[in-house]
Amino acid sequence: MNKQSAATLASAPPATEKELLARAEQLIGCSFQQLADIAGVAVPSSMRHAKGWAGQLLELFLGASAGSRAEQDFPEIGVELKTIPVNLQAMPLETTYVCIAPLTGLTGVSWEQSNVRNKLSKVLWIPIDGRREVPIGERSVGLPLLWQPSPTQEQMLKQDWEEITEAIVLGQVESITARTGMALQLRPKAANSKALTSAIGPHGELIQTLPRGYYLKKQFTQQILAEGLGLELPQSQK
DNA sequence: CTGTGATCATTA
DNA sequence: TAATGATCACAG
Numbered sequence: 001m002n003k004q005s006a007a008t009l010a011s012a013p014p015a016t017e018k019e020l021l022a023r024a025e026q027l028i029g030c031s032f033q034q035l036a037d038i039a040g041v042a043v044p045s046s047m048r049h050a051k052g053w054a055g056q057l058l059e060l061f062l063g064a065s066a067g068s069r070a071e072q073d074f075p076e077i078g079v080e081l082k083t084i085p086v087n088l089q090a091m092p093l094e095t096t097y098v099c100i101a102p103l104t105g106l107t108g109v110s111w112e113q114s115n116v117r118n119k120l121s122k123v124l125w126i127p128i129d130g131r132r133e134v135p136i137g138e139r140s141v142g143l144p145l146l147w148q149p150s151p152t153q154e155q156m157l158k159q160d161w162e163e164i165t166e167a168i169v170l171g172q173v174e175s176i177t178a179r180t181g182m183a184l185q186l187r188p189k190a191a192n193s194k195a196l197t198s199a200i201g202p203h204g205e206l207i208q209t210l211p212r213g214y215y216l217k218k219q220f221t222q223q224i225l226a227e228g229l230g231l232e233l234p235q236s237q238k
Numbered sequence: 239c240t241g242t243g244a245t246c247a248t249t250a
Numbered sequence: 251t252a253a254t255g256a257t258c259a260c261a262g
Contacts, residue, residue, distance in 0.1 A: 049258060066242080095244095177254080190256080191239090211239090
């Protein structure tokens with residue numbers, strides 16, 4: 001079968017949301033093998049040593065420009081790109097990394113000014129086939145969804161962020177686990193478990209601890225994707 | 239080391 | 251088997 005693809009590498013960032021969506025729509029149904037061929041890169045046999053491969057491949061086609069800067073992927077139009085591995089039921093297979101968590105200098109920082117809120121204020125979700133039993137080259141790209149948090153979702157994120165931030169400020173960072181929070185969680189984000197960064201200790205002193213990052217829990221991401229498909233949960237009452 | 243892109247793999 | 255804690259590659 002000749003799968004016709006209009007996918008092309010982006011030469012510049014999209015100037016508008018509409019242009020970004022148009023590019024994303026050209027990728028629907030494309031396999032990673034096709035995209036890798038166009039991009040001139042090899043398809044890894046496993047993600048084990050190529051964990052960000054799919055995300056960075058899609059950045060090439062969409063024209064993301066921020067590189068490794070702590071910014072949205074498309075600062076010109078205020079959009080963050082997230083690829084999300086899913087199964088055939090469109091259920092997320094992984095949590096979603098949001099950003100690194102500052103562990104010092106947080107006094108006086110509000111949710112409104114937080115990096116988490118900035119990154120999540122508008123997100124282009126692109127589901128990808130994340131099934132490990134399928135060879136990577138055969139996995140394909142799903143339907144893009146441009147999302148902004150609903151008031152309820154933002155409230156949930158804000159509540160979690162405030163709970164976690166308060167613990168960090170109070171020197172309780174080491175007592176925060178991935179179970180803290182309903183939508184947002186704090187987890188290690190480092191090369192390995194020996195990496196260290198500064199944080200506030202239980203008595204207000206500076207301590208060295210494992211760097212952490214903010215992640216979205218699967219259940220929260222699943223809700224976003226389901227609503228994007230128009231699949232609201234059944235209402236028991238109308 | 240920090241921050242980007244995340245997924246892996248051991249544990250509960 | 252799902253979720254938590256650990257890890258991989260690369261740019262700067």
